[in-house]
Amino acid sequence: GAVVSQHPSRVICKSGTSVKIECRSLDFQATTMFWYRQFPKQSLMLMATSNEGSKATYEQGVEKDKFLINHASLTLSTLTVTSAHPEDSSFYICSARDQGGEDGYTFGSGTRLTVV
Amino acid sequence: QKEVEQDPGPLSVPEGAIVSLNCTYSNSAFQYFMWYRQYSRKGPELLMYTYSSGNKEDGRFTAQVDKSSKYISLFIRDSQPSDSATYLCAMSAGYGNKLVFGAGTILRVKS
Numbered sequence: 640g641a642v643v644s645q646h647p648s649r650v651i652c653k654s655g656t657s658v659k660i661e662c663r664s665l666d667f668q669a670t671t672m673f674w675y676r677q678f679p680k681q682s683l684m685l686m687a688t689s690n691e692g693s694k695a696t697y698e699q700g701v702e703k704d705k706f707l708i709n710h711a712s713l714t715l716s717t718l719t720v721t722s723a724h725p726e727d728s729s730f731y732i733c734s735a736r737d738q739g740g741e742d743g744y745t746f747g748s749g750t751r752l753t754v755v
Numbered sequence: 756q757k758e759v760e761q762d763p764g765p766l767s768v769p770e771g772a773i774v775s776l777n778c779t780y781s782n783s784a785f786q787y788f789m790w791y792r793q794y795s796r797k798g799p800e801l802l803m804y805t806y807s808s809g810n811k812e813d814g815r816f817t818a819q820v821d822k823s824s825k826y827i828s829l830f831i832r833d834s835q836p837s838d839s840a841t842y843l844c845a846m847s848a849g850y851g852n853k854l855v856f857g858a859g860t861i862l863r864v865k866s
Contacts, residue, residue: 645798671851682843682856683799732798736851743789743804743845744854748797 641667641737645747652723652754660718660750662733668713669735673744674706677730689716723754758782761844761857770866774831778844778857781825785846785855788820790829793841793859802842803829834864 642665652658662672670691675683687708688696695708705727707719716735720727732749761778768774776790787806791799803818805811805827811818817830827846831838844857 643798673853682858685853688853730796734854738851743787743801745801746791746798751796 641735641745643733643735643745643747645733645750647750648748649751650753652752654724654754655722657719657721658723658752660720660731660733660752662716662718662735662747664714664735664737664745667735667737669716670713670738672710672716672733672735674708674716674718675732675734677732677749679730683732686718691716720752723752725754728752728754756781757858758855759844759846759857762860763858765861765863767863767865768834770834770836770864772834772864774834774838774862774864776829776831776842776844776860776862778827778846779825780827780846780855782846782848782855783822783825784848786849787847787852788818788827789845789854790816790818791843791845792838793843795840799843831862834862836864836866838862839864 644663646661672689674686677683686701689708689710691710710716734744734746736744759780790803793799805818808820808822815832819828841859843859845854847854
């Protein structure tokens with residue numbers, strides 16, 4: 640089945656620095672990828688839809704300048720958390736759908752970000 | 756009212772029991788329905804994917820969709836301790852559209 644690789648799985652950074660998270664579709668092309676945020680014991684909250692070759696579409700309340708999304712190729716989308724603060728600490732997950740497949744959306748393994 | 760309602764549980768069952776997990780939704784435009792399993796600190800893993808109404812079976816898992824009632828279910832037969840996880844229902848209105856998730860149900864299967 641479709642595989643989505645997400646890196647890093649865990650990152651600790653200092654407040655004020657930026658962190659980049661990568662999401663790759665390994666065996667399929669994904670024109671659209673999605674970025675989610677998940678707080679402890681809560682469901683996934685969609686942050687933005689990443690479109691290859693165009694600007695991302697952000698959900699209401701998500702700061703575009705803080706969460707920069709780049710989808711430069713059909714297999715790679717990146718999320719950069721800029722000027723991170725402790726309140727940005729969370730579990731970030733990406734997903735993609737194999738356009739040629741018949742399965743649902745495949746998720747990455749997630750990135751646990753801790754800002755100290 | 757949320758678009759997708761799911762009882763967060765926790766639901767505790769003995770090993771070997773049949774588990775029934777459910778979600779209701781309000782948006783009649785939803786056409787694609789999914790169930791995901793998520794272990795702690797891991798990404799969601801797709802269990803079942805169905806389009807429109809009907810049943811789908813895969814091993815110990817059966818997914819049911821009743822669009823007339825706006826109700827979907829996931830049944831797990833012969834539950835195992837390894838099935839202990841959070842189960843998330845998700846749905847979308849169109850192919851490739853964004854998913855709307857339920858809150859997730861915590862399932863605990865005791866040996």
